[in-house]
Amino acid sequence: MTFLSTIKAAALSAAMIVSVALPAAHADEQYFPLQSYRVGPYAAGGTGFFGGFIDYLNLINIRDGGVNGVKLTWDECETQYEVERGVECYERQKSHAGAAAWNPLSVGIAYAMIDRITADKVPLITVNHGRTDSTDGRVFPYVFPLLLNPYSETSGIVNYIASKEGGIDKLKGKKIVVLYHGSPYGKETIPIYELLAQKYGFTVQQIEVPHPGNEQQSQWLTIRRAKPDFVVLRGWGVMNPVALKTAVKVGYPVDHIVGNVWSNSEEDVIPAGDAAKGYTAITTQASGNSYPVVQEIVKTVYGAGKGNLEDKSRIGSVYHNLGIVNGILNVEAIRVAQEKFGHRTLTGDEVRWGFEHLKLDPAKVEALGAKDLFHSINVSWDNHEGEGYVTFQQWDGKKWNVVSDWIAPDWALLRPIIEKSAEAYAKEKGIKLRTADDANAVTTN
Amino acid sequence: MIADFDYQFFIEVLVGGLLSGVMYSLVAIGFVLIYKTSGVLNFAQGAMLLFAALTFVSLVERGIPFALALVITFAIMVTMGVAIERTVLRPLTNKPPITLFMATLGLSYIIEGAAQLIWGTQVHGLDLGIEDVPLEIGGVLISQFDIFAAVVAAGMVLLLSLFFRYTRIGLSFRAVADDQFAALAVGLRLPLIWGTVWAAAGLVALVAGLLWGARLGVQFSLSLVVLKALPVLVLGGFDSILGAIVGGLLIGASEKLAEVYIGDYFGGGIESWFAYVVALVFLLIRPSGLFGQKLVERV
Numbered sequence: 169m170t171f172l173s174t175i176k177a178a179a180l181s182a183a184m185i186v187s188v189a190l191p192a193a194h195a196d197e198q199y200f201p202l203q204s205y206r207v208g209p210y211a212a213g214g215t216g217f218f219g220g221f222i223d224y225l226n227l228i229n230i231r232d233g234g235v236n237g238v239k240l241t242w243d244e245c246e247t248q249y250e251v252e253r254g255v256e257c258y259e260r261q262k263s264h265a266g267a268a269a270w271n272p273l274s275v276g277i278a279y280a281m282i283d284r285i286t287a288d289k290v291p292l293i294t295v296n297h298g299r300t301d302s303t304d305g306r307v308f309p310y311v312f313p314l315l316l317n318p319y320s321e322t323s324g325i326v327n328y329i330a331s332k333e334g335g336i337d338k339l340k341g342k343k344i345v346v347l348y349h350g351s352p353y354g355k356e357t358i359p360i361y362e363l364l365a366q367k368y369g370f371t372v373q374q375i376e377v378p379h380p381g382n383e384q385q386s387q388w389l390t391i392r393r394a395k396p397d398f399v400v401l402r403g404w405g406v407m408n409p410v411a412l413k414t415a416v417k418v419g420y421p422v423d424h425i426v427g428n429v430w431s432n433s434e435e436d437v438i439p440a441g442d443a444a445k446g447y448t449a450i451t452t453q454a455s456g457n458s459y460p461v462v463q464e465i466v467k468t469v470y471g472a473g474k475g476n477l478e479d480k481s482r483i484g485s486v487y488h489n490l491g492i493v494n495g496i497l498n499v500e501a502i503r504v505a506q507e508k509f510g511h512r513t514l515t516g517d518e519v520r521w522g523f524e525h526l527k528l529d530p531a532k533v534e535a536l537g538a539k540d541l542f543h544s545i546n547v548s549w550d551n552h553e554g555e556g557y558v559t560f561q562q563w564d565g566k567k568w569n570v571v572s573d574w575i576a577p578d579w580a581l582l583r584p585i586i587e588k589s590a591e592a593y594a595k596e597k598g599i600k601l602r603t604a605d606d607a608n609a610v611t612t613n
Numbered sequence: 614m615i616a617d618f619d620y621q622f623f624i625e626v627l628v629g630g631l632l633s634g635v636m637y638s639l640v641a642i643g644f645v646l647i648y649k650t651s652g653v654l655n656f657a658q659g660a661m662l663l664f665a666a667l668t669f670v671s672l673v674e675r676g677i678p679f680a681l682a683l684v685i686t687f688a689i690m691v692t693m694g695v696a697i698e699r700t701v702l703r704p705l706t707n708k709p710p711i712t713l714f715m716a717t718l719g720l721s722y723i724i725e726g727a728a729q730l731i732w733g734t735q736v737h738g739l740d741l742g743i744e745d746v747p748l749e750i751g752g753v754l755i756s757q758f759d760i761f762a763a764v765v766a767a768g769m770v771l772l773l774s775l776f777f778r779y780t781r782i783g784l785s786f787r788a789v790a791d792d793q794f795a796a797l798a799v800g801l802r803l804p805l806i807w808g809t810v811w812a813a814a815g816l817v818a819l820v821a822g823l824l825w826g827a828r829l830g831v832q833f834s835l836s837l838v839v840l841k842a843l844p845v846l847v848l849g850g851f852d853s854i855l856g857a858i859v860g861g862l863l864i865g866a867s868e869k870l871a872e873v874y875i876g877d878y879f880g881g882g883i884e885s886w887f888a889y890v891v892a893l894v895f896l897l898i899r900p901s902g903l904f905g906q907k908l909v910e911r912v
Contacts, residue, residue, distance in 0.1 A: 207726065209833040211734035350882040376882030380837050382829050385629040386872040386884060392754075393622055406834040413828065417756045419747050439830015441738040443745070479735065 198235065198502060198513055200225065200242040201261035203272040208248035209405065212435045213487050217273050218244065219476040220491020221498075224461075226469045226476070228499055235502050236511040241266075251276040262288060266513040269293050269498055269523075275353055278311075286310050289611055290516030291501075291523055295494045296321075296429050296452055300356065303553040304590035305524065306601045310516075312523050314497055315452040315545060315556030316577075318353075319586065321429055322360040323577035324558035325450055326368070329398050329426065331572065340369035345391050347411060348402040350378040353430075357402065360585070367581070381407025388414040401427045401449075408436035409444070416443040423448065426560070433486040437563045445565045450558050453493045453542045455568045457484030460537030461492060486568065493542050500536070501526045509612065517611040524549045524607060543574045549607035555579060625753045626873050627866055632759035634865020635766045639824060640842035641849065641857035642770070643817040649790040649852040650810045652710055653702065656717040658818060659839030660724035665690050665815070666822035666831045670739050671732045683819075690815030693724075698811040703804060725836055736832040741823065762824045769820055770854060773813070782809050790852065840885075844892035850905020859903060864888045 202221070205214035225240045234240055243264075245257030254277030258270070262284075269291040272278055278294045282302075285292045286309065294302070295314045302311035316324075329344065330336040346361050348354035358374055365372040373394055375387050381403060388411075391399060399420065401411050408431045415422055427436065427449030434455075437444035457466065462484050469475050470483070482488055505514050505522025514522070526547040528536070533544055543557035558575050561568035594601060640658065647655040668689055672682035701716055743761045747754035777783035782805075788796040789806050797803060825838050841864075849860025868884040868891070876883045895903065 207729055207734065211729065211833065212736050215734055350885075374881075376880070378882040378885035380834050382834065382838060383633060383841070383884065385633055386626060386869040386876075389622070389626055389629060390873055393619075406829050406832060406837075409830045410828070413745065417745055417747055417758070419754060435736045435832075439736050439738050439832055441740050441830075479733070482735075 196234070196237060196513065197239045197241045197266055198268045199264050199266040200240065200268055200498070201257070201264060201270060202242050202244045203247045203254050203257040203261075203270070203274070203277060204244045205247050205249045205274075206244075207246065208250070210249040213433065214249065214273070215477070216433070216435075216482060216485055216487025217491040217494070219482070220488040220493075221271065221495045222476040222491075223465045223469050223488075224492045224495025224499065226474050227461075227465050228495075230472060230474070231464070231468050235499055236506050238502075238506070238511060238513060240499070247272070247274065247277060249274055249276075251280050255280050258284060262290075267516055268502060268514065268519045269516070271295070271494060271498070273297075275299075282308070282311060288516060289520065291520045293494065293498065293523075295490065295497065297353075301586050301589035301593055303551060303586050305548070305550040305552045305607065306587075306603075307590040307594045307599055308552065309602055309607070310520055312547070312552045312554075314523075314547070314552070314554055315493075315542070316429060316558065317553050317586075318356045319360050319582045320553060320556070320577035320579065321450060321558070322357045322364065323579075323582060324575050325400055325426055325428065326361075326364050327575050327577065328450070328558075328560050328572060330368070331575070333397075336368060342370040342398070343394065343396040344370055344372050344398050344400060345394055345396040346372060346374040346400045346402060347384075347387060347391070348374060348376055349381060349404045349407055350376045351404070353404065354402055360582070361400075363585070377403070377407055377411070379407075380405060382410055384410050384414045385417075388418045388420065391415075392418045392420055397424065399425045401425055401431045403427070403431040403436070406439075407431075409438075409440035412437070412440040412447055413443045422446045423562075426450070432561065434482075434568075435487070442565065444563050446562065448560050448562045448571060449568075451486065451561055451568075452556050452558055453486075453489045454540060454559060454570050455484060455486045455489055455561060459484075459489075459539070459541040461496070461541065462489070464537060465492065489541060493538070496528075496536055496538060497523075497526065497545065500528060509610075515611055515613060521607075521610050523547055523552075526554065540570075549602075549604055621752050623870075625755075626869050628753060628755055629759070630866035630869030631862050632756065632763055632865070633869065634845075634861040634863065635759070635763045635858075636821075636824065636828070636861075637838075637841045637845045637865055638858045638861030639762070639766050639769070639817070639821040640838050641845040641861060642773070642854055643814045643821065644842060644846055645852060645854055645857050646773075646810050646814045646817065650786060651702065651713075651807055653713040653717060654710075654851065655814065656714065656839070657697070657721040657724055658814065658842070659836035660721040660728070661690070661693065661815065661818035662822040662825065662838065663831075663833065663836040664693070664724050664728045664822075665819040666739065666826035666835055667728050667732045667737070669819070669823060670737045670826065670831045674737065687816065687819055690819050691812040694811030694813075694815035695808045698804070698807050702807070702811075721836070725833070729833070734833070736830055737826075739823065739826040739831050741827045743827070758827070762828075765820060765824060766858075769817070770858060773854060776813075782806065786810060841888070844888040846902070847889075847892035848895045848902055850902030852906055853902070853904035856902055856904030864891060867891050 204218040247254040267290050271293045292311050296316045298313040300317040300319045302308040303317050330339050361372045423446035432449035432451050501522035504525050505518045509518045528545050545554040547554035560572040562571045643658040669686040743758050745758040785801050785806050845860040845864050849856025868888045871887045872884040
């Protein structure tokens with residue numbers, strides 16, 4: 169190869185790289201900016217969730233040729249679960265045309281993006297997490313804590329404990345300890361447990377574990393002395409296995425510990441070894457790979473060598489299935505919006521409209537191959553959570569097994585509290601409450 | 614009021630705290646070894662601990678027998694310790710302490726990244742075969758695993774003490790710890806001693822990594838246990854193994870008692886910062902720590 173041809177080849181390669189990297193979207197593409205985390209302390213959860221999400225997007229592309237012919241595209245930007253990196257990723261990815269929605273799976277990053285995505289008019293999906301009052305679409309038009317917010321989770325857990333005791337009236341006189349992570353996330357449900365305790369007549373003792381939670385001897389000795397009927401574990405990361413191990417160490421029965429939605433994965437129980445046997449945790453999506461949609465992913469995506477998980481034994485794990493469900497919700501919102509605005513690349517605001525009309529009843533969920541994977545969702549312009557149902561899984565030492573029916577949180581009880589909080593936020597920020605008519609006004613270009 | 618005091622519970626909290634303190638000491642000893650000979654606060658000790666535990670558990674999961682995995686991991690840790698000394702610290706000899714500290718800080722990120730690159734991001738359980746059901750002694754529940762950890766820590770301190778007291782290299786180590794320049798002047802080979810110390814720190818990281826890994830699970834946040842060692846070092850002194858042990862016991866006991874008995878007055882969750890309050894108070898009274906060498910300088 170001559171020097172000239174080498175230069176030519178290099179220039180051609182550079183041009184190809186630039187053309188791939190340029191933030192341009194074709195008319196038939198819908199783009200997902202993924203602020204993922206595949207290294208760092210929370211990589212295990214990140215690889216599972218984003219793996220499941222990408223696997224589902226791949227399934228739609230390979231099996232269906234996209235959503236009504238619109239190809240789904242994405243790129244990943246590594247955040248390591250750090251807020252400043254997440255915001256950097258946002259700045260880098262926001263210029264890409266055709267962005268459908270942001271899905272950072274991080275409370276901190278989500279909080280940092282609320283004002284930005286609201287100005288951009290692109291939805292921010294915080295499936296199973298995020299700030300509770302963002303459920304109120306009157307105040308947070310672009311934020312969607314789909315399926316479950318922290319207050320609903322609290323109500324779902326209390327309802328489950330009631331079912332174990334024989335009914336909600338049997339909660340009277342019982343004692344529940346809430347062991348929570350020492351962070352804004354951990355503290356968010358403190359008033360709701362107090363409220364529910366007052367309403368149902370049980371006593372509640374809430375005990376903080378300082379971050380990161382790798383030492384819990386004193387908390388568990390206090391719990392043992394308090395002799396509660398149940399302990400709710402509202403943990404995160406290393407706090408969860410340490411809680412289970414320390415519970416065994418002080419002789420507290422693990423089958424009386426109920427974990428919240430960030431204490432419910434394989435990553436939370438495997439490090440605890442045998443101490444985790446019998447532990448139960450809430451979830452919005454069941455784990456396992458027997459569901460038709462998961463099977464299709466295995467056959468179509470992994471069969472084509474395009475599976476995202478390196479370790480195939482993680483297919484059907486809690487985080488992987490959460491990613492798949494998140495994929496279903498995002499794709500179906502696009503589909504809903506396409507029916508109104510046309511089978512083309514949608515604007516962020518059009519996708520927002522799609523999310524606000526996302527209604528998947530159990531029959532529709534079954535048609536999507538997700539029967540029993542998750543229950544249903546019913547999002548509206550002012551209810552951005554969408555009345556997700558919860559179920560409970562118990563760890564048998566090797567896998568999670570579903571041990572309850574689908575349980576509905578007490579949305580009617582929680583809604584006024586959520587509205588009050590959202591209205592206070594609106595007042596503080598000078599936000600005018602949105603109406604149904606406002607929600608129907610959509611920016612189409 | 615005193616009659617109502619639950620002494621049994623108090624003893625339980627105290628004993629639990631002391632045993633937790635032993636675990637902190639295990640990490641602190643790794644710091645002390647390096648600091649004593651080279652004056653470097655090795656911030657990478659936590660990352661080394663993570664690397665050791667992750668390597669060991671990954672080998673076991675690949676079917677390598679427990680004992681062989683232990684030997685291989687030990688060999689890897691010694692190699693790593695020596696390599697760090699050769700490639701990072703030796704070129705920085707005579708540089709200000711802050712430069713060396715920053716080098717170990719950078720090193721900790723490199724080791725953590727390498728650990729994930731080599732062994733993946735998944736979390737692992739680590740079973741050392743110690744059943745962790747509580748023992749009841751005089752109505753007080755005591756963790757079997759914590760007792761085991763305390764025995765291992767005592768054994769390791771004994772081993773290190775014998776090594777430094779009775780072996781030629783150990784005596785050289787003590788000479789270097791006392792006065793590097795004097796040691797050089799009498800012909801001691803500093804690089805060999807530093808290499809040995811880094812290898813010993815690798816061994817301590819392995820032992821601490823296995824015990825902490827069995828306690829927390831082997832996962833990325835294992836490297837955060839260094840945060841537990843820092844107040845221990847401040848309290849006990851950065852250059853005293855005995856100080857690391859006593860400091861660990863004091864920190865462990867005081868933070869647990871504080872959490873249980875006064876935590877509620879501060880909204881709970883105080884033990885992580887309370888340890889630093891204790892350390893700070895000691896620092897104000899004895900700046901070199903309980904057992905640290907007093908720095909005397911001619912001005």
